[in-house]
Amino acid sequence: MNWNSSKTGSHPAAGRRQVLLGAAATGALAVGGLRSRPARAAGTLKVGTYGGYFKDSFDEHIYPAFTEETGIQVESIAEPTGDAWLVQLQTAAQSGQAPADVSMIAQVARLRGQNAGLWAKLDEAKLPNAKNLHEHFVHRYPDGAISGVGAVSWYVTLCTNTEEFPEPPTSWKALWDEENAGLLGLMALASNSFLLEITAKTWFGGTDMLGDEAGVQQALDKLKELVPNVQLWWRDEGQFQQALESGEIPMGEYYHDVTGLAASQGKPVRSTFPEEGGVLDSGSWCVINTSKAMDEAHVFIDYMSRPDIQAKLARKVGTSPTVKRELTDLTPEEFAAVGSDIPPIIPRYDLYLEKDAWISQKWSELIAG
Numbered sequence: 001m002n003w004n005s006s007k008t009g010s011h012p013a014a015g016r017r018q019v020l021l022g023a024a025a026t027g028a029l030a031v032g033g034l035r036s037r038p039a040r041a042a043g044t045l046k047v048g049t050y051g052g053y054f055k056d057s058f059d060e061h062i063y064p065a066f067t068e069e070t071g072i073q074v075e076s077i078a079e080p081t082g083d084a085w086l087v088q089l090q091t092a093a094q095s096g097q098a099p100a101d102v103s104m105i106a107q108v109a110r111l112r113g114q115n116a117g118l119w120a121k122l123d124e125a126k127l128p129n130a131k132n133l134h135e136h137f138v139h140r141y142p143d144g145a146i147s148g149v150g151a152v153s154w155y156v157t158l159c160t161n162t163e164e165f166p167e168p169p170t171s172w173k174a175l176w177d178e179e180n181a182g183l184l185g186l187m188a189l190a191s192n193s194f195l196l197e198i199t200a201k202t203w204f205g206g207t208d209m210l211g212d213e214a215g216v217q218q219a220l221d222k223l224k225e226l227v228p229n230v231q232l233w234w235r236d237e238g239q240f241q242q243a244l245e246s247g248e249i250p251m252g253e254y255y256h257d258v259t260g261l262a263a264s265q266g267k268p269v270r271s272t273f274p275e276e277g278g279v280l281d282s283g284s285w286c287v288i289n290t291s292k293a294m295d296e297a298h299v300f301i302d303y304m305s306r307p308d309i310q311a312k313l314a315r316k317v318g319t320s321p322t323v324k325r326e327l328t329d330l331t332p333e334e335f336a337a338v339g340s341d342i343p344p345i346i347p348r349y350d351l352y353l354e355k356d357a358w359i360s361q362k363w364s365e366l367i368a369g
Contacts, residue, residue, distance in 0.1 A: 044073040045296040048085065048100035050283070051078035054317065061316045066303055072296045079103065086113055093118060093290045101291040102300055104151050104283045107349040108191070110139065113286060114147045115353075120287040121145035126298040129305035132323040136346055139284060149301050150322035152313060153282035155256040155339065156187075156194065157271045164250035168272045172202040174251065176226045184226070185240045185252030188233040190363040191352040193253065194279045194345065199223045201276045201345050210348050216359065224366050233368040244269055253279075257318040260337050273340040280344035282322065314338045 047063070049055050055078050063074040077100045079085040086109045092099050105113065113119050124130065124146055130138055137150025158169055164183075175184060175198075187193035199219045200207045209215035231249050234240040241258070243249035245267045256278060259271035285304065287297045303309060307327040313319045314330055320339040321328055328335075351359060 043293055043296045044075055045102065045293050045300055046075045046077055046098065046100040047300065048077040048079045048103040050104060051080075057317045061312065062304075062309070066300065070299055070303065072299060074300075077103075083109060083112075085109070086118075089113070089288055090116065090118060093288055096290050098288045098290045098292065100288065101293045102285055102287050102297050105148065105286045106283055107281070107347065108352050110148050110284050110286055111349055111353045114139070114141065118286075118289060119147045120289045120291060120294065120297075121147065122149070122287065122301070123298060126295075127302045127305065129302045132305055132307055132310075132327050134322065134324060137282065137284070137322045148284040148286040149305060151283050151285045151304060152317070152319035153280055153322055154319055155273070155278040155280055155344070156253050157256040157259070157278040158274050159244060159252060159254040159256075159259045159269060159271050161244055161247045161250035162268045162270050164247045168270055169251070170272075170275055172198050172274045172276050174274075175229065177229075180229050180251060182229065182231050183249065183251050184230045185232040185234050185243060185249040185254075186230055186368075187253060188235045188368050190359050190367070191356070194281070194347050195223055195253075195367075196220070196351070196359075197279065197345050197347055198253075198276070202274075207345070207348050210351060213355070213358070216351070216355070217362070220362055220366050227367060230368075256340075257320075257338055261318070273342050275342070277342045277344045278340055280320070280346055 047058075049058050055076060059076050063076060067073055080088070085103065086105070088099055089103065090113070121141060122145070127146065127149065130146070130149055133150055137153070138146060139148040141147050158172060158174065160168060174180060175186075186195065190196060196210060196216065196219050197207050199222050200209050200215075203222050204219070210219060232240065232243065232252075234252075240249065240252060240254060241262065244252060244254065245262060247268070254271070256271045256273075259269050262269050263271075285301045287294065287301075291297060305323065307321070307323050308329070310321040310323045311328040311330050314321055314328075314334060314337075318338060321330070325335060325339070325341070
């Protein structure tokens, strides 16, 4: 993916997927038996995904097989980072154009587009495989119409250097432990660290408390207690990964799959899913309302929602399935490399849409100013 260091509200990060290049090439294809073939259709579909390695992986492992099965040609589009793609789509839609028919969209951008009515309402009857997805990956307009469908997901977990921490932590509470003063590396922004959600789940039973400013302030106050433990508020993934591997910064939040890959290469690092759960972030397929390829778009999104295709993504790209685990043929080891059965912490993307300026100001004042 074009993973830059700020995943939510932009795109999941560029350096991260580059790290997976060597490992992804060794993955095995998913076996059949779990899929229903979509009807063949003629036409061309423009599909936008995060650029770089992620786009290259789709070009190699996904689109050719999709075209062979359906007859639909895919024109692969590399999306720019941040909100630039959403702005391009909005501008194009005003003049009736469609830079891409289907786009992989980060969640805050998805919500912005939904609020603007940018996404076509999808026909649920043409998406029978949507029933395979976890409910939180099927996004809807207020009237119940589908506005987007989960494309890929990934976890942020509690990662440690095994030489400095022979025993893995069991809870996110380790971030607050006084014994870890000066040892932590945490993401620099409220909107990509999800530390508000981690705090709410760890200390207050869940993220419902973040529904109003009083609850957010309570979480911020609790989060402020761990600030003395932080050595680095990181924006550059490579910087933190190097510090984690060397033991210079032996604990922090990082990406589960990348950490697991580093461990498989002999690095002294581990990824732990705390008892409160890892943070599950994601990108979704959305169709611009000016698309002239709605039939093809439905076939594509339905294809991508098949368990065998999600298993292929897990093996080839390192993403966590958006479909229910039991529907895939992933082995326990393959699933553990990308996910966990512990119920995840789902980010409160609405916060970074509705209260972005207020949260950013408070974050700067109290946490990572």
